[in-house]
Amino acid sequence: MKPGRLKRRAEFLRVAASGRKAATGGVVLQVLIRRDEEPARLGFTVTRKVGNAVVRNRTRRRLKEAARLLLKECPVCGADLVLIGRDSTRKRNFRALQADIRRALDRNGVT
Secondary structure (H helix, E strand, O other): OOOEEOOOHHHHHHHHHHOEEEEOOOEEEEEEEOOOOOEOEEEEEEOHHHOOHHHHHHHHHHHHHHHHHHHHHOOOEOEEEEEEEOHHHHHOOHHHHHHHHHHHHHHOOOO
16 A cells, blocks of 8 residues: 655654654654554655755655655555655665665664
């Protein structure tokens, strides 16, 4: 099943306040376990520290694609995931970025 999306600020804040966090070289992952069987809901954010709008959007697109391919291989259910892009996200090799997301999911006990 296709993952849902986190869109409202309140959803992002709930994950940040109540969830767990794991930082890797290319990404920060925040996870809030929902304890249901629905597909994972994903949210993506990149702060202004990373660059202007063009750079931030490119970084966000890289995160989205890496997460899409990874969750296609091993789907996650019952969790809200927020992926936070860093400056190193845009410079990171794509395979290394996928490995970072996988490692962050493992650290949070999601996979």
